[in-house]
Amino acid sequence: MGFPQSHSSNEESSPSNHRRRWATLSSDTSLAPFVTTSTEKGRGALTVTPQRGVTSFPPDSYATGSMAVPVAGWRWKAGLWAAGALLLAASLALFALLPPFGGLITLVPLALAFLPWFRAGFVQAAPESVLAYLAHDFRMSSRIVALGPGEITVRLDKWASVKIRAQPREGGSILSYQTYATPSGWGVLILLFLVIWPAPFAIIPTLVIFHRVVAAVERRVAPIVREGRLPDTFRPDDIRVMLLSSLGEGHRLALESYEAERDRYHDALGVVVLLAMLGWFLLFLAFGFLLADPDWGRRTMNAFLISLGGTLAFGILAGLLVRSRFRPTILRHREWVSRLETALRRESSREPIEAGLPGTFDLLWRASEEVPRWIATQSRAGLDRDPAIWGILFIAAWWGIQLMIFGVPLLLFPAYGNPVVGAALVAAGVGLLLAADRLYRRWRRRRDEELTRMRDGWSRQYDALRNRMEQFLQDL
């Protein structure tokens, strides 16, 4: 496969963002060994100097000579989008020939984009150091980074994420990456496939996500792969690196909690709207029958107005109740997101802290006191925050019910068809529903165990940490 040379996400492609990014790169001493600056025809250019003999990411043609960033990667982009257009046309054609399931052919490019781990190259550094460097570099540009065992997951924008894995090899690490999506991105893709009819158009978000992932890898991972090592100026135990790491992790936790609570709020409002609509319909029917007015038209109008009034009263009251229930928690989480985001930006740009404002250490300590609330919020979020499991459960339940709807008439009324086929369909439907139930129970048990362990361990570790720090100062 090919790789793009340019960086074309909406956020990164605007002139102001390029200027900001250029200024950040120019001032980031950790990238100094790779980056030189020059001014040509009044425009600043960053030049990444590759090193010969380093592994082949991006393709070898890119690793010879010097490369300006941003560079014109129109060939790669044009190729990718041309392939996307062809795939879209092919899936639409299949959809027309075999409606509606022909459109599911789009699952093939989806699998090709999301399932493989693409090799990025070799770096002469331990996996932990490489991942720490990449996490730091992504955080410097305000990306959300989650650290996992042997890999990091970086949220690039509203839809796109990337997983980067570092595996130990003799004398260094092999880097590879996988296209991934945020919960919103997965939600969009799953919705398109669940509804089935718009499935061919899933090629568009798939390409957008893939494009952004490869652009981010090109920008962040390619420089260290070309150089074959980490910048000499990068030290994982540097105070600023650790402060940025802590702030980034705190910001991620706060943001995920905020989003989880906001989603629950929207879900609750959705339930209120659905209940109100259902209530209006039932009230309308009930009053339509109960009202004694002999004029059918007037009776219908009265039933409509009474049911509408009752529905509106219920909707407004329930909506206000839901709002008052969720608002304090949402505002609290949002405030913490904002505080940590500001601190993160200040720390990465090395701005001084204004007098009277808390220092980064103070802020981190106060933020860590919020962790139990964030854990509690995420524990209430349920399947909202795990769209992949949600999608599997939905598909299993949906098809389980469909098979039973088809199978029960065949089983009960032999005149409609073969009862054996009916029994098989019912058995398959019941099997799918049982599997969905089992999967959900197992998912919920694991999640509850993990959250309980996190919550219980947290307060004990919090006290122990404080004692340890105070004792350390006392012993100096």
Place this chain on the structure above:
Amino acid sequence: MAATSGRPDLFVVARLLERLWREGGPMLKTRLQVAANVNYDVFSRYLAWCLERGLVALETSADAHERIVITEKGKNAYRRLVEWMNEFVHGRRPDLP
């Protein structure tokens, strides 16, 4: 005050060290006190405590103003606190007893 009667207040010490580390050079006493957000009595006692342990040092500049600068020991102490905090935030157990 904690600094004389027992354990020092972790946050006041961390605040002083952080401000001096960020400054990167000598800092006027009054500026440091304002930045640390403590009153003069508390500031003086914590400053004495830090000086006693070699975390900071006093410098008298040409204009006769006393300035405070963080020492290597002070930087290392602050680095250790940040390191533990970093591990804690990431859910890793810092080497706690």
